[in-house]
Amino acid sequence: MHRTTARLVVRPPTADDLESLFTIYGDPATHQFNPSGPLRDLGQAEALLHVWLKHWEDKGYGQWAISTCEAPQNLIGFGGLDARMYVDVERLNLGYRFAATAWGKGYATELSQAALDYGFEELGLNEVFAVVRPNHSASIRVLEKIGMRIVDFLDDVPGQPPSLVFKARRSG
Numbered sequence: 001m002h003r004t005t006a007r008l009v010v011r012p013p014t015a016d017d018l019e020s021l022f023t024i025y026g027d028p029a030t031h032q033f034n035p036s037g038p039l040r041d042l043g044q045a046e047a048l049l050h051v052w053l054k055h056w057e058d059k060g061y062g063q064w065a066i067s068t069c070e071a072p073q074n075l076i077g078f079g080g081l082d083a084r085m086y087v088d089v090e091r092l093n094l095g096y097r098f099a100a101t102a103w104g105k106g107y108a109t110e111l112s113q114a115a116l117d118y119g120f121e122e123l124g125l126n127e128v129f130a131v132v133r134p135n136h137s138a139s140i141r142v143l144e145k146i147g148m149r150i151v152d153f154l155d156d157v158p159g160q161p162p163s164l165v166f167k168a169r170r171s172g
């Protein structure tokens with residue numbers, strides 16, 4: 001179930017990834033643009049991991065655990081495609097969260113392109129969506145670099161400007 005890109009290895013998460021998940025998701029730096037803030041304790045990380053594992057079990061795809069080809073034992077982030085409810089519609093959503101030490105190297109772009117290719121070529125999807133806060137320039141840039149475009153707005157944070165909804169369509 002491992003897949004590789006030019007520099008990254010991705011695989012389904014396992015129960016053994018709990019500590020890495022909490023290290024990355026418990027860091028305030030990785031939640032600067034997430035109104036919910038970082039995970040506070042291992043219990044929250046365990047609950048999130050459980051959701052991911054169940055998603056894999058039910059649908060056969062989901063969030064990937066990500067490392068570099070150079071150091072495959074060391075997780076640097078999580079990301080990929082999963083099914084999300086947008087208002088009342090289930091959509092396939094691209095997401096990613098990398099440890100701060102891994103930022104600025106093009107990894108999110110590489111991961112995201114691999115996730116789109118996987119979605120279109122292997123899952124047979126026609127569309128992939130992503131939701132981003134309007135002031136999250138780095139994440140917006142990642143989505144633009146892989147050819148996604150803004151198609152809608154989502155009022156998902158009360159009292160704050162709406163999030164941007166990006167979409168990519170399968171070509172051909």
Ligand SMILES: CC(C)(COP(=O)(O)OP(=O)(O)OC[C@H]1O[C@@H](n2cnc3c(N)ncnc32)[C@H](O)[C@@H]1OP(=O)(O)O)[C@@H](O)C(=O)NCCC(=O)NCCS
Pocket residue numbers: 029030031033096097098099102103104105106107108109110131132133136137138139141142
């Ligand atoms: C957002 C995130 C995924 C970016 O990961 P990354 O591996 O550094 O992204 P990449 O290197 O592939 O690309 C980032 C792009 O944004 C640009 N960028 C970075 N910071 C920026 C900023 N403050 N303003 C504008 N552009 C910025 C980079 O220059 C790069 O574009 P370029 O290739 O044209 O130069 C990473 O910071 C992260 O995991 N953050 C925490 C979790 C998170 O916010 N996830 C997204 C939720 S929507």
